[in-house]
Amino acid sequence: MIDKLSLIAIYPEIVLLVMACVIALVDLYVTSPRRTATYVLALLTLGVVAILQALYATGGQTMYGFSGMTVSDPMSNWLKCFASIAMLVTLVYGRPYSADRGMLRGGEVFTLGLFSLLGMFIMISGSNFLVIYLGLELLTLSSYALVALRRDNATASEAAMKYFVLGALASGFLLYGLSMMYGATGSLDIAAVFKAINSGNVKHQVLVFGLVFVVAGLAFKLGVVPFHMWVPDVYQGAPTSVTLMIGGAPKLAAFAITIRLLVEGMLPLAIDWQQMLAVLAVGSLLVGNLAAIAQTNLKRMLAYSTISQMGFVLIGLLSGVVNGNTLSATTAYSSSMFYVVTYVLTTLATFGVILILARDGFESDEITDLAGLNQRSPAYAAIMAICMFSLAGVPPMVGFYAKLSVLQSLVSSGQTPQIALAVFAVMMSLIGAFYYLRVVKVMYFDEPITATTVSAGADVRTVLAINGALVLLLGLFPSGLMALCADAIAKTLGS
Amino acid sequence: MGLLSLSIWTPIFFGVVLLAFGRDDQAKTVRWIALIGAVISLLVTLPLYDGFKLGTSVMQFVEKAPWISAFNVNYHLGVDGISLWFVLLTAFINVIVIIASWESITTRVNQYMGAFMILSGLMIGVFCALDGLLFYVFFEATLIPMYLIIGIWGGPNKIYAAFKFFLYTLLGSLLMLIALIYLYSKSGGSFDISVWHKLPLSGTVQTLIFFAFFSAFAVKVPMWPVHTWLPDVHVEAPTGGSAVLAAIMLKLGAYGFLRFSMPIAPDAAHEWAWLIIALSVIAVIYVGLVAMVQQDMKKLVAYSSVAHMGFVTLGFFIFNDLGVSGGLVQMIAHGFVSGAMFLSIGVLYDRMHSREIASYGGVVNTMPKFTAFALLFAMANCGLPGTAGFVGEWMVILGAVKANFWLGFAAATALIFGAAYTLWMFKRVYLGPVTNDHVKELQDINAREFLVMSLLAIAVLWMGVYPKPFTDVMDASVVDLLKHVATSKLN
Numbered sequence: 001m002i003d004k005l006s007l008i009a010i011y012p013e014i015v016l017l018v019m020a021c022v023i024a025l026v027d028l029y030v031t032s033p034r035r036t037a038t039y040v041l042a043l044l045t046l047g048v049v050a051i052l053q054a055l056y057a058t059g060g061q062t063m064y065g066f067s068g069m070t071v072s073d074p075m076s077n078w079l080k081c082f083a084s085i086a087m088l089v090t091l092v093y094g095r096p097y098s099a100d101r102g103m104l105r106g107g108e109v110f111t112l113g114l115f116s117l118l119g120m121f122i123m124i125s126g127s128n129f130l131v132i133y134l135g136l137e138l139l140t141l142s143s144y145a146l147v148a149l150r151r152d153n154a155t156a157s158e159a160a161m162k163y164f165v166l167g168a169l170a171s172g173f174l175l176y177g178l179s180m181m182y183g184a185t186g187s188l189d190i191a192a193v194f195k196a197i198n199s200g201n202v203k204h205q206v207l208v209f210g211l212v213f214v215v216a217g218l219a220f221k222l223g224v225v226p227f228h229m230w231v232p233d234v235y236q237g238a239p240t241s242v243t244l245m246i247g248g249a250p251k252l253a254a255f256a257i258t259i260r261l262l263v264e265g266m267l268p269l270a271i272d273w274q275q276m277l278a279v280l281a282v283g284s285l286l287v288g289n290l291a292a293i294a295q296t297n298l299k300r301m302l303a304y305s306t307i308s309q310m311g312f313v314l315i316g317l318l319s320g321v322v323n324g325n326t327l328s329a330t331t332a333y334s335s336s337m338f339y340v341v342t343y344v345l346t347t348l349a350t351f352g353v354i355l356i357l358a359r360d361g362f363e364s365d366e367i368t369d370l371a372g373l374n375q376r377s378p379a380y381a382a383i384m385a386i387c388m389f390s391l392a393g394v395p396p397m398v399g400f401y402a403k404l405s406v407l408q409s410l411v412s413s414g415q416t417p418q419i420a421l422a423v424f425a426v427m428m429s430l431i432g433a434f435y436y437l438r439v440v441k442v443m444y445f446d447e448p449i450t451a452t453t454v455s456a457g458a459d460v461r462t463v464l465a466i467n468g469a470l471v472l473l474l475g476l477f478p479s480g481l482m483a484l485c486a487d488a489i490a491k492t493l494g495s
Numbered sequence: 496m497g498l499l500s501l502s503i504w505t506p507i508f509f510g511v512v513l514l515a516f517g518r519d520d521q522a523k524t525v526r527w528i529a530l531i532g533a534v535i536s537l538l539v540t541l542p543l544y545d546g547f548k549l550g551t552s553v554m555q556f557v558e559k560a561p562w563i564s565a566f567n568v569n570y571h572l573g574v575d576g577i578s579l580w581f582v583l584l585t586a587f588i589n590v591i592v593i594i595a596s597w598e599s600i601t602t603r604v605n606q607y608m609g610a611f612m613i614l615s616g617l618m619i620g621v622f623c624a625l626d627g628l629l630f631y632v633f634f635e636a637t638l639i640p641m642y643l644i645i646g647i648w649g650g651p652n653k654i655y656a657a658f659k660f661f662l663y664t665l666l667g668s669l670l671m672l673i674a675l676i677y678l679y680s681k682s683g684g685s686f687d688i689s690v691w692h693k694l695p696l697s698g699t700v701q702t703l704i705f706f707a708f709f710s711a712f713a714v715k716v717p718m719w720p721v722h723t724w725l726p727d728v729h730v731e732a733p734t735g736g737s738a739v740l741a742a743i744m745l746k747l748g749a750y751g752f753l754r755f756s757m758p759i760a761p762d763a764a765h766e767w768a769w770l771i772i773a774l775s776v777i778a779v780i781y782v783g784l785v786a787m788v789q790q791d792m793k794k795l796v797a798y799s800s801v802a803h804m805g806f807v808t809l810g811f812f813i814f815n816d817l818g819v820s821g822g823l824v825q826m827i828a829h830g831f832v833s834g835a836m837f838l839s840i841g842v843l844y845d846r847m848h849s850r851e852i853a854s855y856g857g858v859v860n861t862m863p864k865f866t867a868f869a870l871l872f873a874m875a876n877c878g879l880p881g882t883a884g885f886v887g888e889w890m891v892i893l894g895a896v897k898a899n900f901w902l903g904f905a906a907a908t909a910l911i912f913g914a915a916y917t918l919w920m921f922k923r924v925y926l927g928p929v930t931n932d933h934v935k936e937l938q939d940i941n942a943r944e945f946l947v948m949s950l951l952a953i954a955v956l957w958m959g960v961y962p963k964p965f966t967d968v969m970d971a972s973v974v975d976l977l978k979h980v981a982t983s984k985l986n
Contacts (some may be wrong), residue, residue, distance in 0.1 A: 393666075395631065445653065
């Protein structure tokens with residue numbers, strides 16, 4: 001017997017699932033080569049779902065569904081809202097690119113996109129190890145298929161293969177870790193696991209053993225060193241529209257399951273996992289930033305940049321508990337959430353520009369392909385420059401405030417190792433500034449190698465303009481989004 | 496909207512309009528809009544001087560509104576005697592630069608003018624910010640337009656210079672960011688500078704904070720031995736960029752010492768004053784000697800800037816009234832004089848496309864009007880009495896003698912080097928017989944250049960003959976600052 005409250009809690013997910021199936025059916029009868037009907041329906045669905053989530057989020061309630069299998073709380077609602085918007089933007093940017101490359105012969109891009117979003121929703125809202133795992137699998141299986149969508153393209157197939165093998169390995173890690181936790185605590189329910197660990201009756205050794213695998217699995221999904229190998233290859237190999245689908249919205253879901261598993265489930269083990277995250281963060285900042293310098297391929301460079309940015313997200317996560325004191329936990333985790341959200345926003349605009357510059361038979365994924373963009377199209381060059389400065393953390397772009405809030409939560413602990421880590425992080429972002437600046441240099445200081453004008457449809461132009469403006473405007477007025485993240489985390493962890 | 500907000504946002508508004516709507520084929524309109532915008536921006540700063548109350552050190556024209564509530568950051572502006580003149584100076588130099596770039600910039604004029612307008616607003620913001628984070632945002636944001644100005648309109652080696660400028664200064668300021676965040680946590684969650692001024696700090700913490708700020712400001716000033724970016728950048732930057740860099744941007748660093756380093760960490764400032772003084776004296780003497788052997792005019796003036804800024808930091812860290820006021824006066828004077836020097840080089844460069852001293856000689860024969868101006872600015876650069884350059888240096892030397900005779904002696908000796916390299920350059924470039932055909936064909940300055948030169952000449956002479964308006968404004972604030980710095984924060 002399913003009670004009504006459970007259905008209300010997962011209502012947006014139901015809408016998304018039904019619409020994804022409807023769209024898959026409708027698409028059978030769509031004949032237009034650009035799949036306009038499917039496209040419009042998908043956008044409508046995403047818009048409606050985003051609005052639903054925003055309504056749930058502003059309601060601020062926490063609802064458990066199916067005897068604690070899923071949870072709908074402000075953090076999950078906001079993250080799902082942002083994920084829907086990110087997917088919507090991804091589809092808008094990606095359609096012309098996909099159409100030019102024969103990826104729209106069927107409507108799979110749209111249906112798989114919606115199903116991967118559904119997977120993210122389930123991950124974000126999962127309150128049970130198995131539910132989270134199922135969501136993760138739905139997301140990754142859709143992503144594997146998306147990467148392999150250009151099956152006649154060798155690099156894309158290679159990337160799909162790599163992604164599949166390594167992704168399956170990561171899922172295995174995670175599942176193994178979760179099963180250890182289940183064995184030790186006797187429950188799959190996150191709240192129950194928390195209670196069991198907190199009681200102190202469970203053997204610490206077994207817990208840490210399971211924890212190592214959980215952290216490794218999460219690190220794979222977030223793409224942090226030393227589990228980052230798939231990121232550059234997949235980013236580069238996948239069709240750019242799919243790269244954005246992997247590198248955008250799913251980061252929000254990866255963040256959510258990290259919070260669910262590590263914070264909500266295993267906070268008493270914080271001492272242990274914080275150390276692991278510290279190692280991962282240092283490695284990511286170091287490898288991500290240094291390797292990015294050597295890249296000539298823009299997508300590959302952005303992949304390494306992602307690795308280093310995820311290092312910053314981890315820094316926020318690892319500074320929550322100081323000497324067993326959780327007073328600053330809310331600030332720390334909300335700084336991470338703010339970081340992820342702004343990172344996704346910036347990534348969307350960055351890839352939006354790359355997708356606009358790509359034409360039939362021309363990928364525009366080398367850094368030199370941007371040469372002289374300022375002379376060909378000042379507006380797109382400006383958006384790209386804003387994004388690069390934002391990723392580098394230069395004020396007044398939003399990326400600066402993300403770095404600031406993460407560093408703040410680190411420094412406020414007042415401990416010497418934490419402050420040393422903060423100094424290390426800023427030194428690494430100095431190195432990062434170099435390769436972001438190089439993109440600006442290529443666009444502004446170099447002469448164009450082609451005189452082709454850049455053209456794009458009205459939908460793409462509008463969304464990209466709003467997206468780029470937001471990166472700057474949220475930098476001038478970051479208060480609202482920061483407060484939103486703080487509020488969401490406080491309500492979620494407080495309940 | 497308050498006067499300070501107007502001063503900051505008027506130029507930025509015009510800059511954004513130029514960037515958004517200006518097109519390459521409308522260069523003429525763009526120039527006029529930029530000029531009108533710059534003049535309006537200057538006009539809105541004038542009531543600041545008019546309404547400024549003398550004899551008090553409290554912040555005036557204060558504006559305060561919550562900005563980022565999560566971190567208790569406020570949009571908090573205000574000026575005192577230390578910062579007032581820099582607001583006016585920035586707006587003034589912006590007008591000068593816009594006029595001076597009228598003909599020399601022909602590509603992407605709207606972006607050039609827009610970048611300078613935005614840069615001007617941001618720099619005014621740095622001088623007005625009373626909130627640590629707001630200060631940092633303005634301080635860092637200035638890097639973006641300057642990076643683009645150097646990289647787009649710079650010389651042959653512009654890319655190297657643009658990167659060196661950006662990364663060198665970013666390195667310093669990132670350490671400052673850590674210090675800002677630390678002070679925020681230490682003060683119980685406040686970015687307010689006046690709160691930080693009163694915050695008691697232990698000796699070790701003060702030292703660390705002092706050096707974190709030092710890394711940002713010393714690079715910006717720039718002090719020896721972290722000055723090496725400046726000559727490279729000056730040589731490659733377009734004339735306008737060099738002028739703004741020397742006239743205003745270097746002052747951001749020196750201003751930071753007065754607003755942050757000294758009052759927040761007074762004990763560390765006293766403890767490490769010997770280091771700053773030593774570095775300043777090295778800058779004044781050694782860099783002065785380095786300037787003497789330069790073949791490139793812009794490089795020579797760049798090194799002379801380092802030497803002159805050495806006087807400023809020297810004045811600050813002898814902790815007496817004359818020294819600090821002298822340093823401030825020297826900052827303003829250097830703003831006029833170095834701006835004028837770079838614009839003079841620009842006038843020659845526009846005609847000959849060479850900055851080598853050796854390609855000139857006997858310019859006075861073909862450009863007598865221009866040479867008269869150049870002579871005045873050269874004299875001001877050596878610190879001749881009656882020009883702006885004299886007042887500040889004289890005050891600093893007087894202050895130094897008060898503190899320690901030999902220190903004053905060393906500083907005074909350095910004046911000789913200043914005279915030597917400036918006059919020697921003047922002799923080689925302007926005097927003597929005409930050396931080559933290019934010089935023979937030179938046209939004297941036109942009305943537009945005459946306007947630029949005379950505006951600067953008036954400023955240089957006015958400040959040299961009647962510095963009272965400048966020192967009067969500073970007096971109360973400097974006295975109060977010194978009183979604050981003299982009080983130990985250790986307990």
